[in-house]
Amino acid sequence: MKKKLLIDLAMIRESLPGKSSDRHRPDGILSRYPNRDGRKTIREQALFRFTCRKCQDAPCIAACPADALEKDSLNMIRRSTNLCVACKSCVVICPFGTMMNDFFEHHRTVKNYFDFDDPDEIEKFIASNPEGAVTWVDMNEDPSRDIYQLNEMVLVKEREWNKE
Numbered sequence: 189m190k191k192k193l194l195i196d197l198a199m200i201r202e203s204l205p206g207k208s209s210d211r212h213r214p215d216g217i218l219s220r221y222p223n224r225d226g227r228k229t230i231r232e233q234a235l236f237r238f239t240c241r242k243c244q245d246a247p248c249i250a251a252c253p254a255d256a257l258e259k260d261s262l263n264m265i266r267r268s269t270n271l272c273v274a275c276k277s278c279v280v281i282c283p284f285g286t287m288m289n290d291f292f293e294h295h296r297t298v299k300n301y302f303d304f305d306d307p308d309e310i311e312k313f314i315a316s317n318p319e320g321a322v323t324w325v326d327m328n329e330d331p332s333r334d335i336y337q338l339n340e341m342v343l344v345k346e347r348e349w350n351k352e
């Protein structure tokens with residue numbers, strides 16, 4: 189089995205100082221995720237999957253002046269990084285704090301973003317996180333342990349907002 193990177197998002201969140209909106213958290217930028225909307229960070233993908241309540245009326249979509257947000261076939265919000273103008277209207281209107289300001293930073297100019305297409309950068313990402321928060325593993329998705337597959341390379345450990 190091909191090894192995957194297991195990222196314990198709760199451990200990263202809880203071990204770092206500052207609020208959950210702290211923009212200096214280590215984050216990986218993925219281009220392997222099959223999307224046509226530009227490169228995404230792990231946290232953006234994970235938050236849309238786990239934190240987002242998937243509101244039926246999706247006020248974030250209605251508030252976006254650039255038509256940059258849409259729902260995909262799994263009812264998950266997707267942001268087109270190519271259309272987004274970083275106005276942050278969606279951040280303000282989301283009643284559940286799903287989106288965070290650092291989604292809208294320019295990845296190349298901000299420290300603590302690591303390119304997952306580059307093996308050296310992945311190792312730097314691992315080293316920048318608390319020990320044990322990011323590990324190479326030989327396993328598949330296991331929802332009973334709150335471990336989910338984000339893409340073919342990355343597993344994320346996080347509790348879904350609506351899980352008992």
Ligand code: SF4
Nearest residue numbers: 240241243248282286
């Ligand atoms: S408003 Fe917030 S919680 Fe509701 S769909 Fe949009 S991002 Fe998700």
Ligand code: SF4
Nearest residue numbers: 252272273275276278
């Ligand atoms: S920050 Fe981007 S996605 Fe959010 S409302 Fe503004 S243009 Fe739309």
